[in-house]
Amino acid sequence: MTDRFDLKGKIALVTGASSGLGKHFAGVLAQAGAKVVLAARRMERLEALAAEIEAKGGEALAVSMDVTKADTIQAALEATIARFGGPADVIINNSGLSREAFFTNMEEDDYDLVMDTNTKGVWLVARTFAGALVTAGKPGSMINIASVAGKRVGYTMSAYCASKAACEHMTRNMAIEMARYGVRVNAIAPGYFETEINDTFLNSDEGEKMRKRIPMRRFGEHEELSGPMLLLASEAGSFMTGATLVVDGGHMWSAL
Numbered sequence: 001m002t003d004r005f006d007l008k009g010k011i012a013l014v015t016g017a018s019s020g021l022g023k024h025f026a027g028v029l030a031q032a033g034a035k036v037v038l039a040a041r042r043m044e045r046l047e048a049l050a051a052e053i054e055a056k057g058g059e060a061l062a063v064s065m066d067v068t069k070a071d072t073i074q075a076a077l078e079a080t081i082a083r084f085g086g087p088a089d090v091i092i093n094n095s096g097l098s099r100e101a102f103f104t105n106m107e108e109d110d111y112d113l114v115m116d117t118n119t120k121g122v123w124l125v126a127r128t129f130a131g132a133l134v135t136a137g138k139p140g141s142m143i144n145i146a147s148v149a150g151k152r153v154g155y156t157m158s159a160y161c162a163s164k165a166a167c168e169h170m171t172r173n174m175a176i177e178m179a180r181y182g183v184r185v186n187a188i189a190p191g192y193f194e195t196e197i198n199d200t201f202l203n204s205d206e207g208e209k210m211r212k213r214i215p216m217r218r219f220g221e222h223e224e225l226s227g228p229m230l231l232l233a234s235e236a237g238s239f240m241t242g243a244t245l246v247v248d249g250g251h252m253w254s255a256l
């Protein structure tokens with residue numbers, strides 16, 4: 001049964017691999033046997049991670065990508081094909097960021113940045129990388145990193161929550177369009193996991209209050225996303241498409 005989780009011979013792209021969850025996903029996919037393509041803007045971090053993965057016997061390529069810029073995504077696809085001989089079979093759309101303010105005080109540029117990165121960025125990467133699978137006639141699996149915030153609402157989070165709700169719903173649409181090509185498209189909606197996106201908040205008094213409202217009374221460990229990620233990425237999830245796996249310690253259903 002565990003063979004169905006194996007990714008030997010597969011090529012996996014991870015956007016936002018320079019930090020946090022993306023860095024973790026890249027390590028997990030490499031450990032499962034995939035050749036990994038590490039994408040983000042901070043190349044020095046990606047190079048360091050690639051070296052770490054190769055030191056453990058894996059294969060990794062660091063590519064510079066800004067998910068809001070289509071030309072950098074196309075260049076990353078070309079670099080992937082040049083190094084590994086084909087497009088990525090597994091696409092992890094993980095890059096994301098947040099800007100917070102009551103919506104009446106939010107700058108238009110901040111709203112655009114959140115939407116351009118978390119929603120349009122997912123669409124741009126999907127269009128290029130899933131499109132390349134269709135062109136090559138290869139099956140594959142794409143996983144979009146949404147958020148429990150896309151299912152709920154939070155003060156100061158109007159742009160972020162909307163961007164993640166859109167990311168999740170777009171996943172369903174992409175799933176039905178890609179099914180005929182053998183490309184599965186699913187989402188993971190994490191609850192709170194400590195990374196650079198939220199470490200100041202989670203370590204504040206407000207973060208402590210939030211922790212107490214989570215039914216499991218704690219934030220997630222990065223390792224707790226590994227199983228859901230591998231399930232969707234591999235043959236173990238071969239009949240899953242258009243699904244969202246919520247990994248949040250019960251946060252979504254915290255009681256009134």
Ligand SMILES: NC(=O)c1ccc[n+]([C@@H]2O[C@H](COP(=O)([O-])OP(=O)(O)OC[C@H]3O[C@@H](n4cnc5c(N)ncnc54)[C@H](OP(=O)(O)O)[C@@H]3O)[C@@H](O)[C@H]2O)c1
Nearest residue numbers: 016019020021040041042066067095096147192193195197
């Ligand atoms: N941590 C949580 O509790 C949590 C919960 C739910 C969902 N998420 C989602 O999980 C994903 C990863 O976040 P994280 O928690 O790991 O935060 P993080 O540590 O801040 O990582 C964010 C990553 O996104 C990349 N990124 C941002 N803008 C980009 C752009 N324009 N082009 C390419 N890459 C870009 C960053 O790389 P560069 O700056 O090097 O480009 C970085 O690697 C995000 O989509 C986030 O919304 C996180």
